[in-house]
Amino acid sequence: MDERGLNRVVEFMTEQKLVMATAESCTAGLIVSELVSIPGTGQLLDSGLVVYSPEAKQRYLDIDDALFEQYSLTSEVIARAMAQGALNNTHATVTLANTGVAGPSAGDDGTPVGTVCFAWAFRFDSGDVVLSETCRFDGDRNEVRMAAAHYSLNRISHYHQQASQSTQAS
Known part of the structure; x- marks a missing residue:
């Protein structure tokens, strides 16, 4: 994602009045770092958490220990719990989470190397919506991390539209 792509994300978030928090495992803060590389994005960010260990995920995101016993750390279930936990513990209206x-x-x-599970959680007046997906990226460790960070930012508008439609249908 180049600067133009990041600017589109910032414009969309600004138009939709979205405030972001992240719960990053695999990307270790790259999502926040990429977002704030665009000047004037401070009002779009509540917080960014780097939560590698299951203990950190439990401590900061209130994830139930039973989920770690039942599911792999690299799973959409864990990513969704991370996104919801970040939404519940911040003032954000959108959260991005990943584990991989x-x-x-x-x-x-x-x-396999390159596997990343993502979740996007949105807070609406009518309730929260959490959506997730799993992707596989090629490259070395840092290429996978950067690709995952860019992917998650790039998909905000897509998932916001889906989430918005699901709240209208309810």
Whole structure:
């Protein structure tokens, strides 16, 4: 994602009056770093959490220990819980969360390098909507992390539209 792409994200967030928080595992703060590389984005950001360990995810995002026993750390279930936890513990109206395996080797459970699970949570007056997906990126560790950060930012408008439509249908 180039500066033009980041500017489109910033414009969309500004138009929609979105304030972001992140719960980043795989990207380790790159989402926030990329967003704030555009001048004037301070009003769009509530906070950015880097939560690598299950203990940090529990402590800062209130994720139930049972989820870690039942699901892989690299799963959409964990990503969704991270996004919801960030939404519940901040003043954000949109949260981005990710968990994955950037490399250099596969995850403890055999999850392939480059696998990243994402979640986007949106807060509307009518309630919260959490959407998720899993992607696989090529490249070395840092290329995977940067691709994941850009991907999550680039998908905000897509998932905001989906979330908005689902609240209108309810």
